Amino acid sequence: MTDIAKIMTLAPVIPVLVIEDAAHARPIAEALVAGGLRALEVTLRTPAALDVIREMAKVDGAVVGAGTVLNGDQLDAAVDAGARFIVSPGLTKPLARAAEKARVPYLPGTANAGDIMRALDLGLTHVKFFPAEAAGGIAALKALAAPFGQVRFCPTGGISAATAPNWLAHPSVLCVGGSWVVPAGAPDVARIQALAEEAARLGA
Numbered sequence: 001m002t003d004i005a006k007i008m009t010l011a012p013v014i015p016v017l018v019i020e021d022a023a024h025a026r027p028i029a030e031a032l033v034a035g036g037l038r039a040l041e042v043t044l045r046t047p048a049a050l051d052v053i054r055e056m057a058k059v060d061g062a063v064v065g066a067g068t069v070l071n072g073d074q075l076d077a078a079v080d081a082g083a084r085f086i087v088s089p090g091l092t093k094p095l096a097r098a099a100e101k102a103r104v105p106y107l108p109g110t111a112n113a114g115d116i117m118r119a120l121d122l123g124l125t126h127v128k129f130f131p132a133e134a135a136g137g138i139a140a141l142k143a144l145a146a147p148f149g150q151v152r153f154c155p156t157g158g159i160s161a162a163t164a165p166n167w168l169a170h171p172s173v174l175c176v177g178g179s180w181v182v183p184a185g186a187p188d189v190a191r192i193q194a195l196a197e198e199a200a201r202l203g204a
């Protein structure tokens with residue numbers, strides 16, 4: 001199983017996907033991969049999410065993960081559906097243990113020094129910084145990165161194509177996450193591919 005560092009370095013941006021209709025899954029994943037984004041985070045926020053993971057997992061080049069995973073049952077369901085990595089908005093010990101048991105790469109959300117220390121206690125050095133803008137923005141990330149030199153971040157939450165380069169410029173940031181690459185509603189695959197191409201060039 002690929003480790004989370006490899007997944008975080010496949011591209012500068014992990015698109016965060018909220019997809020209502022499993023019929024949209026494959027065309028969206030194909031457009032994202034064609035645009036250069038391979039790690040795709042399907043949030044478990046819609047009833048279709050597990051079917052979306054199943055469909056996207058069939059797309060060549062896509063490395064499909066599950067986001068908004070809140071507990072071990074959801075983690076197991078996502079892995080059964082084909083998720084190859086797991087993302088959560090926060091960090092709990094039971095979820096970290098479930099990821100370890102399932103041997104699936106796991107990116108937990110952290111927002112402050114205590115969260116990061118709990119992640120380190122659990123052997124997790126690669127974390128999300130969420131909600132990135134609301135939790136203090138780049139100034140907060142810089143302050144947190146100083147005492148945690150070994151930690152690598154994926155800031156997510158409130159980031160756009162315009163602000164992503166500022167985050168990616170920080171040496172502790174391997175990638176950013178964001179929902180801007182796939183606008184809500186019926187998919188416009190040409191537009192999604194163009195947004196993915198732009199995102200794939202960020203930080204280059």
Ligand SMILES: O=C(O)C(=O)C[C@H](O)[C@H](O)COP(=O)(O)O
Pocket residue numbers: 016043067068069087088089130156157158159177178179180
């Ligand atoms: O729930 C999770 O596991 C998450 O990953 C949270 C998402 O990353 C953010 O909600 C995306 O934030 P926006 O790009 O501002 O829409």
